[in-house]
Amino acid sequence: MDIWDKKKRSEVMSKIRSKNTKPEMTLRKALFARGFRFRVNDKRFPGKPDIVLPKYKTVIFVHGCFWHRHEDCQYAYIPKTNTDFWVDKINSNVERDKKNAEKLSVLGWNVLTVWECDIRHTYKNDISPLIDSIVNKILENHSRET
Numbered sequence: 001m002d003i004w005d006k007k008k009r010s011e012v013m014s015k016i017r018s019k020n021t022k023p024e025m026t027l028r029k030a031l032f033a034r035g036f037r038f039r040v041n042d043k044r045f046p047g048k049p050d051i052v053l054p055k056y057k058t059v060i061f062v063h064g065c066f067w068h069r070h071e072d073c074q075y076a077y078i079p080k081t082n083t084d085f086w087v088d089k090i091n092s093n094v095e096r097d098k099k100n101a102e103k104l105s106v107l108g109w110n111v112l113t114v115w116e117c118d119i120r121h122t123y124k125n126d127i128s129p130l131i132d133s134i135v136n137k138i139l140e141n142h143s144r145e146t
């Protein structure tokens, strides 16, 4: 059984969904501290990527594990109430993510996906190994281009 009733559930979900969630902010701050400059939630790009690095032709999506179904992740559960609704909703999110990523790569952009749980889990201890690997991917893409 769902631990919350319908009203509480939608309240919780709307919070999960809100803009400028902490993991996003954490990643932005860390990249900024490493000297990266970027645009945020740029509407001109398919899927409004959370971070756009024009210099590196790279976009980063910070995906919530629940909303974007992080495979094999404990946060990617399906609520026990309104199950059909959530399955449909999340399926269409995943489908849209896929299409957006395809469009972006056709336009010549490298698409990185960072999962919220990865940021959350490293956050309290040390986020730098995660940032290192993201930075490596950004630079890797860049050197391949030039």
Ligand SMILES: [Zn+2]
Residues within 6 Å of the ligand: 065, 070, 073, 074, 075, 076, 115, 116, 117, 118
């Ligand atoms: Zn996850």
